[in-house]
Amino acid sequence: MSTDGRMAAEARRGVLVATARTLFAVHGYERLSMAQLARAAGISKPLLYHYFPSKQALFAAALQQTADELGAALRPDPSRPPTDQLAAGLLSLLEWVDANQAQAAALLRSLAVVEVAELVAEARGAIALRILDGLGPDGGSDRAAVQLAVHAWLRTVEGACLAWVERGLSVTPAELQGVLLGSLGGSLMGAGQR
DSSP: OOHHHHHHHHHHHHHHHHHHHHHHHHHOSTTOOHHHHHHHHTSOHHHHHHHOSSHHHHHHHHHHHHHHHHHHHTOOOTTSOHHHHHHHHHHHHHHHHHHTHHHHHHHHHHTTOGGGHHHHHHHHHHHHHHHHHHHOSOTTSOHHHHHHHHHHHHHHHHHHHHHHHHTTOOOOHHHHHHHHHHHHHHHHHHTTOO
């Protein structure tokens, strides 16, 4: 394949992922068909399957692009203490959710879809590991309990973000950040983290 052909294919793929992100935000994963996606992108369904062998593969690409955007926003600053990095990262996430409410709600609702459970578990695991690394040595506490507290807190963040967006609650990102950091602190205290 020529360089121009490869570039055209990559550009087409990018357009398809962008279209999918928009439509998944509006309709969610389960209610959106590949036929709808193909129509919206102005291509045939077989051509869509040429680029993405399944709806799950297309959703994974859309999810990866969203994760890349969030990853850039959440990139830790190693010169800051881990707790400051966590607070800044959480605020960046909440600001992204606030600015992209439809997309965030669709993404958060899709976290329970069986077809993407592995992707979601991998992302949660990476975030939990970053938080656990930032907590440092366990100081004699029950490390398993701390791990459970962190994983439970991540689900709390997801649930709070979804409720915030779906219910249109009048809370700023900074206010929600305070609530969620307090929740993490309480969970860690309950787990014996010092």
